Amino acid sequence: xxxxxxxxxxxxxxxxxxxxxxxxxxxxxxxxxxxxxxxxxxxxxxxxxxxxxxxxxxxxxxxxxxxxxxxxxxxxxxxxxxxxxxxxxxxxxxxxxxxxxxxxxxxxxxxxxxxxxxxxxxxxxxxxxxxxxxxxxxxxxxxxxxxxxxxxxxxxxxxxxxxxxxxxxxxxxxxxxxxxxxxxxxxxxxxxxxxxxxxxxxxxxxxxxxxxxxxxxxxxxxxxxxxxxxxxxxxxxxxxxxxxxxxxxxxxxxxxxxxxxxxxxxxxxxxxxxxxxxxxxxxxxxxxxxxxxxxxxxxxxxxxxxxxxxxxxxxxxxxxxxxxxxxxxxxxxxxxxxxxxxxxxxxxxxxxxxxxxxxxxxxxxxxxxxxxxxxxxxxxxxxxxxxxxxxxxxxxxxxxxxxxxxxxxxxxxxxxxxxxxxxxxxxxxxxxxxxxxxxxxxxxxxxxxxxxxxxxxxxxxxxxxxxxxxxxxxxxxxxxxxxxxxxxxxxxxxxxxxxxxxxxxxxxxx
Numbered sequence: 308x309x310x311x312x313x314x315x316x317x318x319x320x321x322x323x324x325x326x327x328x329x330x331x332x333x334x335x336x337x338x339x340x341x342x343x344x345x346x347x348x349x350x351x352x353x354x355x356x357x358x359x360x361x362x363x364x365x366x367x368x369x370x371x372x373x374x375x376x377x378x379x380x381x382x383x384x385x386x387x388x389x390x391x392x393x394x395x396x397x398x399x400x401x402x403x404x405x406x407x408x409x410x411x412x413x414x415x416x417x418x419x420x421x422x423x424x425x426x427x428x429x430x431x432x433x434x435x436x437x438x439x440x441x442x443x444x445x446x447x448x449x450x451x452x453x454x455x456x457x458x459x460x461x462x463x464x465x466x467x468x469x470x471x472x473x474x475x476x477x478x479x480x481x482x483x484x485x486x487x488x489x490x491x492x493x494x495x496x497x498x499x500x501x502x503x504x505x506x507x508x509x510x511x512x513x514x515x516x517x518x519x520x521x522x523x524x525x526x527x528x529x530x531x532x533x534x535x536x537x538x539x540x541x542x543x544x545x546x547x548x549x550x551x552x553x554x555x556x557x558x559x560x561x562x563x564x565x566x567x568x569x570x571x572x573x574x575x576x577x578x579x580x581x582x583x584x585x586x587x588x589x590x591x592x593x594x595x596x597x598x599x600x601x602x603x604x605x606x607x608x609x610x611x612x613x614x615x616x617x618x619x620x621x622x623x624x625x626x627x628x629x630x631x632x633x634x635x636x637x638x639x640x641x642x643x644x645x646x647x648x649x650x651x652x653x654x655x656x657x658x659x660x661x662x663x664x665x666x667x668x669x670x671x672x673x674x675x676x677x678x679x680x681x682x683x684x685x686x687x688x689x690x691x692x693x694x695x696x697x698x699x700x701x702x703x704x705x706x707x708x709x710x711x712x713x714x715x716x717x718x719x720x721x722x723x724x725x726x727x728x729x730x731x732x733x734x735x736x737x738x739x740x741x742x743x744x745x746x747x748x749x750x751x752x753x754x755x756x757x758x759x760x761x762x763x764x765x766x767x768x769x770x771x772x773x774x775x776x777x778x779x780x781x782x783x784x785x786x787x788x789x790x791x792x793x794x795x796x797x798x799x800x801x802x803x804x805x806x807x808x809x810x811x812x813x814x815x816x817x
Contacts, residue, residue: 323371323378323385326364326393330450333360337443353442354408360446361404364453365397375816377459381522384459384592387812388661392456392588395665399581400449402672405787406573406679407441438481444474445577452581456588459816460521461511461546464589468507468549471585472500475578479570484687492569499552499562507549513542523597530600543598543605550593553586554642557615564627567635572688575631576675579638580668587645587664591657594649596815602652609650613743616643617750624757630678630690633757634671637716640754641667644731647743651734658809659730665805666715666723666798673791674712676784677705692761697770706765708792713758715795718751723798730806
């Protein structure tokens with residue numbers, strides 16, 4: 308009886324999971340603020356709480372550097388990849404909080420040229436005040452994202468998937484303007500997300516039925532001892548579908564452009580960056596820890612998805628006139644490049660994926676934050692590319708910053724995007740997947756056409772006579788975007804410190 312009690316007594320290594328506890332604690336405290344703090348003080352209280360919690364969690368992650376252990380009775384793995392990806396998620400969440408916080412003002416003074424070649428005009432445009440329930444919802448989503456790449460068993464991974472997904476479903480429907488579009492996006496995301504979660508859970512059941520365990524290491528041991536079986540292969544496929552949906556890989560991408568267009572712009576940026584980090588972190592752990600003995604099966608299937616995702620995302624972006632939809636299809640294509648690093652199935656591929664996730668996430672959040680600053684007289688974002696004509700004449704800084712982000716997505720030298728693409732291409736070539744590298748280069752060329760079209764419109768196209776697009780002045784967003792653009796260039800010019808960091812991140816603990 309004593310032995311049984313000892314086996315069933317929960318053991319929680321609080322220091323190892325401190326970043327999770329801080330973020331979830333802040334999310335709960337944010338709910339209490341909504342209930343007990345007067346409305347006029349909620350924004351400042353929520354922002355102070357969110358900034359404090361995210362910085363404290365990031366500090367806790369840094370103090371855990373070099374740790375490699377299983378915590379919470381083997382459910383959570385704390386190792387190099389986990390800590391690096393958790394730090395990336397927290398950095399992206401901090402950028403998102405800056406953009407969200409800048410919307411707390413009701414009116415912002417803006418500048419525009421109403422007539423091509425005309426004088427500058429200043430006006431006060433109305434921007435909807437932020438809904439403070441966004442903050443605790445976002446913190447719950449961040450907590451789920453922190454848990455996902457650390458999940459050492461499939462049940463924990465499923466719980467993390469739901470914890471990050473449910474708040475995002477709500478957040479996508481909270482846009483104050485174009486509410487019908489926003490609510491339609493949220494409903495579509497919820498329905499398709501629920502379907503993908505069901506497939507994920509069914510796959511978990513099949514893998515448990517095959518191996519008798521939910522731990523990733525236990526599943527790997529069962530497959531190594533018993534060989535591949537039908538249940539294992541089908542279960543692997545269903546679990547993979549749930550994760551591929553989250554990263555927006557073809558053919559599970561249909562929700563991406565609609566949700567990116569309809570969601571509040573800061574949430575779009577957060578999803579484009581942080582959600583990918585969490586889902587790819589879980590995917591790395593699933594394929595490299597639980598399913599290494601099914602390499603031939605999952606590598607063949609993922610190779611097909613890589614080609615469809617890279618080429619499909621680039622081709623579908625060509626005809627887009629809405630900037631957010633274009634960035635959505637761009638995110639689909641980027642998911643294909645990231646999947647190429649997983650298909651490489653080597654240590655170099657793991658490092659390349661982690662590097663790519665961080666640098667792409669920073670550039671994506673910066674690009675979407677810039678979209679937030681382009682508005683019409685009603686204070687509504689104007690995402691029509693055709694109305695961005697001549698934008699560089701009215702706001703050279705915004706146009707150049709957006710250009711740097713687009714060049715990074717393309718993979719132009721002296722940007723972080725070039726280094727990240729070289730990293731995944733090199734890892735794939737090392738594993739013998741030269742065909743994928745060739746397709747990747749072609750897909751990059753197609754994407755370059757899309758991005759250069761936007762650059763041409765901003766710098767060389769004549770603005771229409773009725774152009775009334777205003778550039779909103781927001782110092783916090785300007786500082787955050789400036790820092791993100793500087794990092795994008797810095798990591799393209801001096802990538803070695805970050806490459807060394809991801810290369811030494813270490814092996815998976817479980």
